[in-house]
Amino acid sequence: MLLGVIADDFTGASDIANTLAKGGMVTIQFVGVPTRPAPQDCEAGVVALKTRSIAADEAVAQSLAALEWLKAQGCEQFLFKYCSTFDSTPEGNIGPVAEALLEALGGDVAVVCPAFPTTGRTLYQGHLFVNGRLLSESGMETHPLNPMTDPDLVRWLGRQTSLGVGLVPYPAVRAGAGAIRSALAAEAAEGRRLAVADAIVDDDLFALGEALDGAKLITGGSGIALGLPRNFAQRGLLGGTATRVPAVAGPGCVLSGSCSTATRGQVARYAESHPALTVLPEDLVEGRTTVAGALDFVESHLAEQPIVTSTAEPEAVAAVQERFGRARVAEAVESFFGELASQLVARGVSRIAVGGGETSGAVITALHLDSLRIGGEIDPGVPALVSDGDPVLGLALKSGNFGAPDFFDKALRAMETP
Ligand code: ADP
Numbered sequence: 001m002l003l004g005v006i007a008d009d010f011t012g013a014s015d016i017a018n019t020l021a022k023g024g025m026v027t028i029q030f031v032g033v034p035t036r037p038a039p040q041d042c043e044a045g046v047v048a049l050k051t052r053s054i055a056a057d058e059a060v061a062q063s064l065a066a067l068e069w070l071k072a073q074g075c076e077q078f079l080f081k082y083c084s085t086f087d088s089t090p091e092g093n094i095g096p097v098a099e100a101l102l103e104a105l106g107g108d109v110a111v112v113c114p115a116f117p118t119t120g121r122t123l124y125q126g127h128l129f130v131n132g133r134l135l136s137e138s139g140m141e142t143h144p145l146n147p148m149t150d151p152d153l154v155r156w157l158g159r160q161t162s163l164g165v166g167l168v169p170y171p172a173v174r175a176g177a178g179a180i181r182s183a184l185a186a187e188a189a190e191g192r193r194l195a196v197a198d199a200i201v202d203d204d205l206f207a208l209g210e211a212l213d214g215a216k217l218i219t220g221g222s223g224i225a226l227g228l229p230r231n232f233a234q235r236g237l238l239g240g241t242a243t244r245v246p247a248v249a250g251p252g253c254v255l256s257g258s259c260s261t262a263t264r265g266q267v268a269r270y271a272e273s274h275p276a277l278t279v280l281p282e283d284l285v286e287g288r289t290t291v292a293g294a295l296d297f298v299e300s301h302l303a304e305q306p307i308v309t310s311t312a313e314p315e316a317v318a319a320v321q322e323r324f325g326r327a328r329v330a331e332a333v334e335s336f337f338g339e340l341a342s343q344l345v346a347r348g349v350s351r352i353a354v355g356g357g358e359t360s361g362a363v364i365t366a367l368h369l370d371s372l373r374i375g376g377e378i379d380p381g382v383p384a385l386v387s388d389g390d391p392v393l394g395l396a397l398k399s400g401n402f403g404a405p406d407f408f409d410k411a412l413r414a415m416e417t418p
Pocket of ligand 1: 145257259280316317318321329333334355356357360398399400401
């Protein structure tokens with residue numbers, strides 16, 4: 001294994017695995033820290049954790065465990081992958097995890113770059129934009145778990161870490177790899193060991209990738225991986241075998257617990273032509289809605305690829321959180337979707353498209369899958385996945401703001417015809 005990625009959630013893991021696979025690396029996504037060695041053909045290993053919204057010390061411990069396993073597989077370069085909308089709170093977990101990994105690797109400086117212009121995430125003067133809007137005006141400011149109210153990542157990250165936070169400004173990025181390396185060295189010399197890097201077009205990410213050849217630790221969204229496969233290819237280290245996945249037929253359904261803007265549109269669109277069951281978090285918390293009831297609904301509409309969703313408007317999310325507490329609501333909804341997925345698979349469902357990063361994490365954990373091969377791309381940043389093992393399952397894991405309006409239909413189709 002050449003490149004070891006530690007991802008803070010499951011959809012993010014498949015997003016970056018998709019970037020690396022498209023770049024020509026044989027890529028496998030592992031669910032949690034594996035207990036066995038990786039397959040020999042694996043060139044990029046992506047360890048998918050679910051550390052985005054847990055306590056910072058626990059996120060650090062799990063990330064360090066993943067680092068140890070990846071080191072044992074022979075990796076020399078490591079990448080900490082978080083969301084392209086920098087999902088975090090003033091307590092973490094991006095800062096604490098980046099800091100711990102940098103210390104463990106003895107690195108001088110690590111780049112911080114969640115940008116991915118193709119998917120609408122750009123960074124200028126350290127400020128993050130989502131589809132042309134400042135992060136804090138993009139809808140992310142009302143996110144149920146990580147409300148992003150400050151678009152200045154230098155300032156926001158500075159609240160999360162004791163390391164100094166610097167900036168690789170756009171003129172340096174635009175001037176290419178040499179200027180980027182100089183800017184990073186200058187930040188390190190000033191004691192700013194985490195450096196946010198601007199990027200406005202995808203070419204900037206290729207320049208950053210070139211500059212980061214040989215860097216021990218890189219941090220960012222999936223876009224920062226764009227330029228990395230080329231570094232390994234140029235040294236003749238890639239086998240050149242494309243990742244192939246089998247077709248998965250059989251019953252399919254959609255589960256969505258994401259309340260993000262794009263998902264709300266996708267759920268509404270999908271529900272126009274498929275049976276839909278909307279569950280309310282208050283009914284889950286108080287036991288009026290159960291997994292058994294949802295299971296009956298799915299089974300009675302199986303041929304029509306139904307959807308079960310808790311997706312709701314921001315006002316409803318705020319109201320239910322106010323009533324029961326954010327953590328209690330999230331736990332009720334996530335454990336519902338996890339349990340439902342596992343019962344559905346036991347009853348023969350073999351294709352599941354999931355909306356929501358945390359929701360995907362809950363589903364994958366409940367399904368006890370070890371590793372996932374990366375298939376074709378459904379929409380930018382979201383591949384179809386096929387589980388290694390028995391039964392063979394087709395999956396798509398989509399975090400909040402990813403995917404076109406017809407994402408869910410396309411996702412289920414992509415698994416049938418990879
Ligand atoms: P996204 O990728 O859009 O951020 P996630 O699944 O990561 O989606 O996060 C959504 C969070 O909101 C989850 O913890 C989920 O359980 C919770 N949630 C889902 N539906 C509701 C709802 N109707 N009200 C409040 N919280 C909800």
